[in-house]
Structures are given as structure tokens and as C-alpha cells.
Amino acid sequence: MTAPLPLRRTAIDIAMTFSRQFLAGIMQLGLLLIIARGLGPEGAGTYAVALLLPSIMSQLLNLGLASANVYFVASRRFPLAQVWVASRDLVLLMGVLAWPWGLAWSCWWASWPFRASRRWCFCRRC
Numbered sequence: 569m570t571a572p573l574p575l576r577r578t579a580i581d582i583a584m585t586f587s588r589q590f591l592a593g594i595m596q597l598g599l600l601l602i603i604a605r606g607l608g609p610e611g612a613g614t615y616a617v618a619l620l621l622p623s624i625m626s627q628l629l630n631l632g633l634a635s636a637n638v639y640f641v642a643s644r645r646f647p648l649a650q651v652w653v654a655s656r657d658l659v660l661l662m663g664v665l666a667w668p669w670g671l672a673w674s675c676w677w678a679s680w681p682f683r684a685s686r687r688w689c690f691c692r693r694c
Contacts, residue, residue, distance in 0.1 A: 622670075629666050
């Protein structure tokens with residue numbers, strides 16, 4: 569069993585994590601203000617909807633792969649090389665399958681919120 573970390577080291581790690589999270593929050597707030605001022609209400613809404621598809625697809629298509637990798641490597645059920653190969657193959661397969669679906673969704677089914685600005689869509693139907 570490993571020796572416990574000294575309290576001072578733990579306090580420094582907590583302070584660094586907190587400051588990193590705080591700085592990331594300030595930067596996100598600044599980016600939000602820039603987007604809101606630069607694009608206006610309609611453009612900011614369009615931007616939010618445009619980010620919706622990649623975020624939904626990444627949540628649905630990750631299949632819990634990151635957690636599974638950590639579990640199987642830490643429990644030593646499978647060697648690291650085998651986990652890496654399986655993860656790589658699954659990610660490539662999901663990317664190949666998800667790309668046409670995402671393109672079709674963005675061009676046909678999701679074109680209704682962008683009636684005013686269809687220049688983002690590359691299909692002929694828009």
C-alpha cells in the first residue's frame with residue numbers, strides 16, 4: 569500500500585485545481601460576453617444550436633469508453649495494448665457511422681432553426 573500524501577501537498581493540489589477551475593469559468597464568461605455582443609441575440613441562438621449537434625453526438629457516441637478504459641486498465645483485466653486497440657477501433661467505427669448521420673441531420677432535419685441564415689449548410693436542399 570502506498571504512503572498517504574502529506575497534508576501540505578494535498579492542500580496545494582486542491583488550491584491549484586480550484587484556481588484552474590475558477591480561471592476556466594472566468595474565460596468562459598468572457599467568451600460568452602464576446603459571442604453575445606458580437607453576434608446579437610439571433611446569432612448567439614444560432615451559435616448555441618450549431619453547437620448542440622456535436623455535443624449531443626459526443627455524449628451519445630462515447631458509449632462510456634473513457635470510464636471503461638480506466639476500469640479495465642486499472643483492474644488489470646486486459647493489457648493496455650489490447651484496450652488501446654479496442655478503443656481505437658471503436659472510435660473509428662463510430663466516427664465512420666456517425667459522420668453521415670450528423671451531416672444528414674444538419675442538412676435536412678435541423679434546417680428549420682436556420683431559415684434566416686442557411687449559408688452554413690453545404691447540401692443542395694438548403
